[in-house]
Amino acid sequence: MSLLTPSATRYATMEYRRAAGSGLDLPAFSFGLWQKFGPDHPYQTQREILLRAFDLGITHFDNANRYGPPFRAAEKTFARVLKEDLSAHRDELILSTKAGNPIGPGPYARGGSRKALLTSLEHSLRDLGTDYVDIFYHHRHDPSTPLEETAGALATAVHSGKVRYVGISNYEPAYAHRIATLLRRAGVALLVHQPRYSVFDRTPERNGLLELSVRDGFGLVVYSPLAQGLLTKKYLAASIPDGARAANSAFLKPEQIDDTYRRRATALNRLAEGRGQSLAQLALQWVLRRPEVTSALIGASSAWQLEHNLRALDFPALTTDELALIDEHGVHGTGL
16 A cells, blocks of 8 residues: 655645535636546556645545446545545545436436435445545436425435435526525535536536526536536547547537637637637636636646646636627537
8 A cells, every 4th residue: 555645745836625505615627537548548647646636625526426438447546545645634635426427227227216316325435435525516407307306305314324414416496495405404505517618619608507606505616617628628629639529429429519619719719829828728818717606617638637627726807808708709518
């Protein structure tokens, strides 16, 4: 066993933000294991990234029963790092996982029933090698299950001591408000909602979720702030680079990378370069400008990429003129 000796300065440079309505601080950047943390990628690279993230002040590591591939593989990857390197620092970590999206053919491997959620939680605790998770999310609203049952299952998870806080992901605002109300009645606060949000996906601005988060007192942990790589320089050239996500991903297709996207992304990149930063850093800084956003979820394929993205915190605030330019070229729906 090789336990980590973490950097003594790991909390000096990271910004921490209070999840609205709670006593919990989350790092401005959380690390997501959505992609590249299954057995099809080298374990030593995965380990290096996760340990570097902790050294740089990232305390929140976000998982789900679906993450891999195969399903649950990313939880097992993190479990190995936790056991071999981070076990002495478990109290410094915010570990989250999710259930609700399909992970198998059976009726209990999906949805928002007590059976599905609480069974998945038990499996996640086993696979993560921990006796509790800090945040347990319902991954997506299940219209076939009464919301009262879903809220009751999440409350049971907290009251059992196996979960510290609960969250939701991909919920429309009306259902987010309803489950927040139901949870409060059960004596459990909704800590966070995890929606997609980026320069090219303004949905939380358009559907009222930002305002709702303030009224109902939950934070936002936003995912895909780089729009699956569209808000980087990777796809600005006329051809898709070898090995790029768009060449082999279920979440980004070559046809999404058209001339309209390239024109808009090139203009945003020009703005970023004028500020002395990368397009990725600009995009990350843009989502974090909102006070409703508690944390932005990022992934990484290398420690260098992780460090580069975290330097988004080092740049001056975006000016009114710069924000207007981002609105001009960062059109909702681009590349989607």
